[in-house]
Amino acid sequence: MTSSELRSLYLKFFESKGHAIIPSASLIPENDPTVLFTTAGMHPLVPYLLGEKHPAGTRLTDVQKCVRTGDIDEVGDASHCTFFEMLGNWSLGDYFKKEAIAWSFEFLTSEEYLGIPKDKLYFTCFAGDENAPRDEESHDFWRSMGVEESHIFYLPKENNWWGPAGVTGPCGPDTEMFIDTGKPACGPDCSPACDCGKYLEIWNDVFMQYNKKEDGTFEPLAHKNVDTGMGLDRTICILQGKKSVYDTDVFSGILETISELSDGKHYGDDEETTRAFRIVADHIRCATFILGDRNGVTPSNVDQGYVLRRLIRRAIRFAGTLGIAEGQLSKVAEKVIEQYKDVYPELEENREKILSELNLEEERFQKTIKQGMKExxxxxTYLKENVIPGKSAFRLYDTFGFPVEFTVELARERGFSVDMEGYEAAFKKHQEKSHAGAEQRFKGGLADTGEQTAKLHTATHLLLACLKKVLDPNIIQKGSNITAERLRFDFNFPRPVTKEELAEIEKLVNQAIAEKIPVVCEELPIEEARKAGATGIFDSKYGDVVKVYTIEGWSKEICGGPHAANTGDLGSFKIKKEQSSSAGVRRIKAVIAAPEA
Structure with missing residues (x-):
């Protein structure tokens, strides 16, 4: 089975069970300040898990593109990837454990679908604690499917509990499905909780039946939800009988392109070469999706842009070890676009941006390397001993972007060594500071900040309307990111916006706020929404039935996010910064202040 066949089969299966197929949401969360990227299928659906009505109904299925970069330094081994696709099905207050478990079992074992032998599957259930009882219900449903008792394990919260995505929000016990890899048990207590490799997780059904509150207590949700996730890369690896996701059809074409560009190197030549191939393949695939996303960012020194820059530069560095000439990585990106464009058409639509930004970042990195060499x-020259202090090596990395591997290599050539313990200590201290800062900036979950983000989302609609009035009626959204503190909005415009124009835009937004206009939401078939004059360059992401938010006299937009009930709730609007985002794209950052009592 190919990855394309698995995607299609999964969606068709759940469509046959009454689920509406919805498109993947953006990789850049529009309304969730708790994460830089969409890291799981549930993130874009949090408002609906909390009770908001989804225009497609109560049963949904999708393939969500995701990015996780916490283990970026582990990429290069057999299993770690930064970008992946998550197959999911959702019940929003509709069916619950019985149906979810029955359908999971059917899809896994039926010859019509995956056809995995039943005796190779194992299952885990939540063991219970002081906050929630033992999940005997899931256990009993697996037994009713004919699963042997010896194939079911009760595990604690660290293994069988999901959420919340932030500090507060929807969460609950899960039941997980594993396949026996055939490896021997590591001992008498061997279970799916082990890291011995005998059991490999293939699917996860989360039963969201609680809401975690600020005081740490759990309350039952009014509507119980089901959130499931099956990693496409990992599942196809199992189905194709491969030892690594990099050995599957997901990566085969990309690896072939890297080989063609390299200096006679091939994937599998040796351990070091294989690792470099995997890093280049993974990082360029991930960078291509981030750059090509409808809310795509560009390389920078902060937030998503910083992660993107790190991915590209790490790929460049390892491409160099394979003998790949400067400026050739865009050809790897072209292969990624070719492979995925039918599933994710935004990659083809943003092809020019993806390739130009990759080439620009490579040029910048070469300048960085030259500057680092000088430093x-x-x-x-000034060292009295032949040991480069760890702090100095870290300064080269942190201030000049000079990879520590380059420092070690150059030092060795000159008869020096590097105090790596000191470097690691400085790096760890920096990470702790960065982590603390990130926690401060992204603290809380969507449930904590929903009201503020809803107001900022409404302010974004007003901003777009006023940009069209003041600058050009053909302006469209090129990207949007909202945290609890500010909005960031990218739009097509060929030059910097003048101070006078910014003042006029700000004045108009505040005029719309002062008029205290109701924000009206309607659910309409997409064609009817278009006929009504609704705009929305990204309307294909919402499905056949869409939400249209109207601010009479100002804006009528297709949108999936939360909104204020009235423009008067926004208080006051202030533009803080206007700058370039990428070629032909400008970026505005703005804030709102609470209305005066």
Missing amino acids: FEKLV
């Missing part, structure tokens, strides 16, 4: 030469 390195200065450093070794």
Whole structure:
């Protein structure tokens, strides 16, 4: 079975069970300040898990593109990837454990679908704790499917509990499905909780039946939800009988392109070469999706842009070890676009941006390397001993972007060594500071900040309307990101916006706020929404029935996010910054202040 066949089969199966197929949401969360990227299928659906009505109904299924970069340094081994696709099906207050478990079992074992032998499957259920009882219900449903008792394990919260996505929000016990890899048990207590490799997780059914509150207590949700996730890359690896996701059809074409560009190197030549192939393949695939996303960002020194820059530069560095010439990585991105464009058409639509940004970042990185070389030469000139201090090596990395591997290599050539313990200590200290800062900036979950983000979302609609009035009626949204503190909005415009124009835009937005206009939401078939004059360049992401938010006299937009009930709730609007985002795209950052009592 190919990855394309698995995607199609999964969606068709759940469509046959009454689920509406919805498109993947953006990789850049529009309304969730708790994460930089969409890291799970449930993130874009949190408002609906909390009770908001989804225009497609109460049964949904999708393939969600995701990015997780917490283990970026582990990429290169057999299993870690930064970008992946998550197959999911959802019940929003509709069916619950019985149906979810029965359908999971049918899809896994039926010859019509995956046809995995029943005796190779194992299952886990929540063991219970002081906050929630033992999940005997899931256990009993698996037994009713004919699963042997010896194939079911009760595990604690660290293994069988999901959520919340932030500090507060929807969460609950889960039941997980594993396949026996055939490896021997590591001991008498061997279970799916082990890391011995005998059991490999293939699917996860989360039963969201609680809401975690700020005080740490759990309350039952008014509507119980089901959130499931099956990783496409990992599942196809199992189905194709491969030892690594990089050995599957997901990566085969990309790896072939890297080989063609390399200096006679091939995937599998040796451990070091294989690792470099995997890093380049994974990082360029991930960077291509981030750049090509409808809310796509560009390389920078903060937030998503920083992660993107790190991915590209790490790919460039390892491409160099394979003998790939400067400026050739865009050809790897072209292969990614070719492979995925039918599933994710935004990649083809943003092809020019993806390739140009990759080439630009490579040019910048080469300049960084030259600057780092100069600083390195200065450093070794003044050293009294032949050991480069860890703090100095970290400064080269942190201030000049000079990879520590380059420092070690150059030092070795000159008869120096590097105090790596000191470097690791400085790096760890920096990480702790960054982590603390991120926690401060992204603290809380969507449930904590929903009201503020809803107001900022409404302010974004007003901003777009006023940009069209003041600058050009053909302006469209090129990207949007909202945290609890500010909105960030990207739009097509060929030049910097003048101070006078910004003042006029700000004045108009505040005029719309002062008029205290109701924000009216309607659910309409997409064609009817278009006929009514609703705009929305990204309307294909919402499905056949869409939500249209109207601010009479100002804006009528197709949108999936939460909104204020009245423009008067926004208080006051202030533009904080206007700058370039990428070629032909400008970016505005703005804030709102609470209305005066």
